[in-house]
Amino acid sequence: MNSSLQIFIDACLINNFVLAYFLGLCPFLGVSTKTETALRMGAAVIFVMLVASASAYGIHQILVYINAPYLHLISYVVVIASSVQLVEMFIKKFSPTLFRTLGIFLPLITTNCAILGVALFQTNREYDFIESLSFATGAGVGFTLALLMMSGIRERLELSDLSSVAQGAAVTLMVAGVLSMTFMGFAGMGR
Amino acid sequence: MTNETKQAQHENLDTLTRGIWRENPVFVMLLGLCPVLAVTNSVVNALAMGLATTFVLFMASTVVSLVRKLIPKQVRIACYILVIATFVTVVDYLLQAISFEVHRALGAFIALIVVNCAILGRSEAFASKNNVGKSMLDALGFGGGFTIACLCMGGVREVLGAGTFAGIPLFGPSFAGWSIMILPGGAFFVLGAWLLLFNWLRERKERAEKFTGTSFENRETSKDLGT
Numbered sequence: 001m002n003s004s005l006q007i008f009i010d011a012c013l014i015n016n017f018v019l020a021y022f023l024g025l026c027p028f029l030g031v032s033t034k035t036e037t038a039l040r041m042g043a044a045v046i047f048v049m050l051v052a053s054a055s056a057y058g059i060h061q062i063l064v065y066i067n068a069p070y071l072h073l074i075s076y077v078v079v080i081a082s083s084v085q086l087v088e089m090f091i092k093k094f095s096p097t098l099f100r101t102l103g104i105f106l107p108l109i110t111t112n113c114a115i116l117g118v119a120l121f122q123t124n125r126e127y128d129f130i131e132s133l134s135f136a137t138g139a140g141v142g143f144t145l146a147l148l149m150m151s152g153i154r155e156r157l158e159l160s161d162l163s164s165v166a167q168g169a170a171v172t173l174m175v176a177g178v179l180s181m182t183f184m185g186f187a188g189m190g191r
Numbered sequence: 192m193t194n195e196t197k198q199a200q201h202e203n204l205d206t207l208t209r210g211i212w213r214e215n216p217v218f219v220m221l222l223g224l225c226p227v228l229a230v231t232n233s234v235v236n237a238l239a240m241g242l243a244t245t246f247v248l249f250m251a252s253t254v255v256s257l258v259r260k261l262i263p264k265q266v267r268i269a270c271y272i273l274v275i276a277t278f279v280t281v282v283d284y285l286l287q288a289i290s291f292e293v294h295r296a297l298g299a300f301i302a303l304i305v306v307n308c309a310i311l312g313r314s315e316a317f318a319s320k321n322n323v324g325k326s327m328l329d330a331l332g333f334g335g336g337f338t339i340a341c342l343c344m345g346g347v348r349e350v351l352g353a354g355t356f357a358g359i360p361l362f363g364p365s366f367a368g369w370s371i372m373i374l375p376g377g378a379f380f381v382l383g384a385w386l387l388l389f390n391w392l393r394e395r396k397e398r399a400e401k402f403t404g405t406s407f408e409n410r411e412t413s414k415d416l417g418t
Contacts, residue, residue: 019375020375021229021375022224022225022226022228022229022375022378023225023229023303024225025224025225025228026224026225026308029221029224070280070284072302073276073279073280073283073302073305074273074276074277074280077272077273077276077305077306078269078272078273081269081272112306113225113303113306113307116302116303116305116306117299117303120299120302120303121299124298124299164394165387165390165391165394166387166390167390168390169221169383169386170383170386170387170390171383172383173379173380173382173383173386174379174380174383176379176383177376177377177378177379177380177383178376180374180375180376180379181371181376184374184375184376
């Protein structure tokens with residue numbers, strides 16, 4: 001139990017997926033203009049990460065059993081794409097309201113490298129099933145945290161007076177750099 | 192006749208060079224940022240990443256362009272991803288054979304080339320609509336642009352962070368590296384600084400054009416965008 005809590009904190013704060021591993025930068029830069037959409041995107045990502053992590057664990061067991069490690073990548077990609085599709089159909093059937101609020105963000109999660117990153121890292125580090133799930137939750141919560149902070153800052157940034165050269169992606173990346181530096185403060189927590 | 196071949200040549204050259212500068216995937220289109228930020232803490236890693244991505248992009252564009260008439264429209268994205276994933280697996284094993292050290296430094300990021308949106312973007316936007324030769328040129332151009340962007344990042348970060356360029360010390364033993372440049376935060380700062388520079392250059396050019404009136408070059412680019 002202790003170790004899965006450690007994995008959670010490690011994935012969420014110490015090695016934050018966005019700010020330390022640079023995974024999922026596209027939605028981080030693209031969807032972080034409003035706090036509300038950022039929160040919804042985060043929730044969807046956590047959910048898909050959990051599904052993808054659980055299925056990746058199953059696939060890893062099968063591939064180890066039939067001794068075909070070179071199929072890892074291809075099968076992960078296919079499974080993530082189809083599980084996003086499945087989640088989409090599921091939500092559409094059982095909660096149309098939620099489906100409408102998530103909108104376009106749901107299919108876009110397929111191309112989020114953080115999801116594939118979770119599947120690959122948990123395989124590389126040989127986590128068991130519970131550890132994998134806590135790793136996926138930590139990564140998702142960390143992603144949501146970074147997205148929320150960024151969107152809060154960007155909402156304020158819109159009102160500030162910037163030189164036209166700095167507007168857009170340039171200043172967003174600078175802010176992300178400062179955020180990343182603050183997250184380095186968590187580095188000691190691992191030991 | 193000669194005029195026509197000259198025009199075709201010009202078009203091919205444009206297909207090749209477009210990705211390197213005018214539509215650079217990283218600095219202009221902001222695609223595929225994850226690997227550019229993550230593994231560019233040294234020049235060697237950056238070069239390996241750039242070359243691996245170029246290889247995957249080139250092979251994927253070629254194959255997609257070859258089979259573009261066989262793939263049904265509805266499942267095309269899934270097919271492209273399968274093709275890309277196959278070549279990424281090839282590159283993963285290739286790099287492991289060539290240099291185990293670099294492979295370990297890049298880690299999972301080699302596998303993550305699959306979800307590099309620059310590659311899928313070129314397959315969808317160019318290779319699925321053009322013939323093999325053109326798609327190859329286009330892939331080479333964009334791969335080159337990506338590699339150059341990786342090198343720009345890796346160069347700045349290694350020189351400032353460790354005082355070396357590709358392992359060769361530059362400043363002598365008394366130089367204290369800015370360790371922040373090697374750490375994640377530095378990657379964001381360096382990319383932000385490059386984007387600032389590019390924005391500044393673009394704005395200066397626009398101002399100059401406004402001052403001198405519509406230049407010949409400007410007319411030509413606007414015609415290119417129209418077609």
